[in-house]
Amino acid sequence: MTDIYLSVDVGGSQTKIIYQVDDQTKPSYLLLSPEIEEITKDKLNFFMERLGWIGSPSPDQQLWVEWNNRVVVLGEFAANFDPLDRIKELKYENALWKVLGAVGLIIELSKVKVTAKKQIYLELALLLPWNEYSDRRRFEEQLRVMLADFRVRQQYLKVNLERFLCRPEGGGLAALRIKQQGVDWLRNQQLAVLMFGHRNTTALYFDRGQLKLGDSPLLGFANMLDIVLDMTSGLDRERLSNAIFDARYAVIDGIYNQNRNHSTRPDWISFGQIQALASAKDPSLRQKEISQIADAIRVATSQYWDKLQRWMDKILPRPLNEVIIGGGAAYHVEVELEKYFNCAWELQKIDKYSSVYERTGEYIPKDDKLPMIPMVWGSGFITQVQETFDLDSEQTYRYSTSARLVDCFGMFDYLLGMETSQ
CATH class of the missing domain: 3.30.420 (Nucleotidyltransferase; domain 5)
Structure with missing residues (x-):
């Protein structure tokens, strides 16, 4: 037993x-x-x-x-x-x-x-x-x-x-999606799994039920953090990573309007978590240090995404029916992923009298003239992970922990x- x-x-x-x-x-x-x-x-x-x-x-x-x-x-x-x-x-x-x-x-x-x-x-x-x-x-x-x-x-x-x-890595996400949709569905799909981790970024490609290729280079989020560390002083990976994700998750379910149906990037310089990284005591020097950190995050994100995009261009076949997205670092490049796969959130009004919208959880094409590859975050099981482990009490904790656990789950x-x- x-x-x-x-x-x-x-x-x-x-x-x-x-x-x-x-x-x-x-x-x-x-x-x-x-x-x-x-x-x-x-x-x-x-x-x-x-x-x-x-x-x-x-x-x-x-x-x-x-x-x-x-x-x-x-x-x-x-x-x-x-x-x-x-x-x-x-x-x-x-x-x-x-x-x-x-x-x-x-x-x-x-x-x-x-x-x-x-x-x-x-x-x-x-x-x-x-x-x-x-x-x-x-x-x-x-x-x-x-x-x-x-x-x-x-x-x-x-x-x-x-x-x-x-x-x-990514195998747990694939197993959940196959369980949800069925083997017959898998045999008619060209499916990719992308896992954005701290050390590695992993891609798996399934062609009508068969795992055809995989790759797992050292293109993890740690690379982006190291770029920021090289451009600043007095920081370490853990403090920087925590501050970036605290700021990111704070706007992850931001208020939408009819003209904005895409994810948004934090205004790094305005977030207390980012400001707290500065160590200078003089107000003027401190403000300059905060600006330097915010600029470094923007530059590092651009360089990090450029490497990811060139790798995905090389490794991901076309066409794809859908791509499963996993790993906590994926939320940092959500804006770029939406553009890359031509995805925008479908929105609905909070109520019939409101001008404020919320996500339906479904994607529509960002550009109607281009093909869309739908993204499925966490194989659609993040809510189940939240409920299984009672992670729905706090938004920041909920997103970060459930997203990281879902492959293991x-x-x-x-x-x-x-x-x-x-």
């Missing part, structure tokens, strides 16, 4: 984890910082003796894994040990440790009963970039070895991997579907 059903997306900005233990009626999720660092056991012991006893941190804030006399710290805890920037490293090797950490964390948080003789039975779905998808067999073999005997925090564990399912749904079908 399976003890844990687990889906993991080891993204460059966050590790997304969706899981369900055998006595739960619905899944739960965890988000972990992507940091990972191998340290010595002596270094871990020294930290715990000096600072580890202070307060009562939650398990995800003090997460480490031990295997074969190696110690690896994960997530927020890794920040205490000067972790290296691993944005350009292969994901699958670090993913081994992250899966071990996730299993141990789930067992502790869910209070799964563990004894010295008891094995935990696990079913796992994993997302990897397309350019690492060929490593999935090597990953599985090594993971089985490591799961057989390891330790997470204070808990020794033995885990049997009953089922391993691996798909390229699709893989989890597919994993459970395989179990049900058998």
Whole structure:
């Protein structure tokens, strides 16, 4: 009997984890910082003796894994040990440790009963970039070895991997859309999936049911952030990214009128989140610094999109019946994506007396003289993700978290579907 059903997306900005233990009626999720660092056991012991006893941190804030006399710290805890920037490293090797950490964390948080003789039975779905998808067999073999005997925090564990399912990033989105529309629909479609991540941007192309091509270059949102950092001073990726998306999500459902049926870009200089990035105390210098940051974001966005567009021109076949859009970074270039695929929002009046409009959720051609390729955000399942994990209480949090979780959610749904079908 399976003890844990687990889906993991080891993204460059966050590790997304969706899981369900055998006595739960619905899944739960965890988000972990992507940091990972191998340290010595002596270094871990020294930290715990000096600072580890202070307060009562939650398990995800003090997460480490031990295997074969190696110690690896994960997530927020890794920040205490000067972790290296691993944005350009292969994901699958670090993913081994992250899966071990996730299993141990789930067992502790869910209070799964563990004894010295008891094995935990696990079913796992994993997302990897397309350019690492060929490593999935090597990953599985090594993971089985490591799961057989390891330790997470204070808990020794033995885990049997009953089922391993691996798909390229975007595979969860594709699975959700196929489930929604049906296999017969897929066999009559030319369909693309685009995942805009922090580290990679991934494209998958399905031609009448067959996956024909994929690509996953290092064209993630981190590239855009690095351009801004090069043009400014005193910023870091995380603070800058948080400020950009706070500002973006604040206008994501902006008020529309009959003459404006497209998404809008924030006026960066006017947003408090962007202004807070400035460090100068003198009012005049501070204003200049804010202007410099806003200008840098505009320039970096243009350069980031130019690279994306040239890559999409090369990789995406024509014609396409639709394109599925995923990943949090997609919202930053929504304006450009609408123009590229010739999409504008269909609008309807809030009420019959109002001159204010809202989105219907459907696209119409931006230019009637050009063909439109409809975009489907999150395979149309973002609302379901929001409801499943109660993410509808705050707009900013709702958009950012649900958009990032939906690919992982699709893989989890597919994993459970395989179990049900058998």
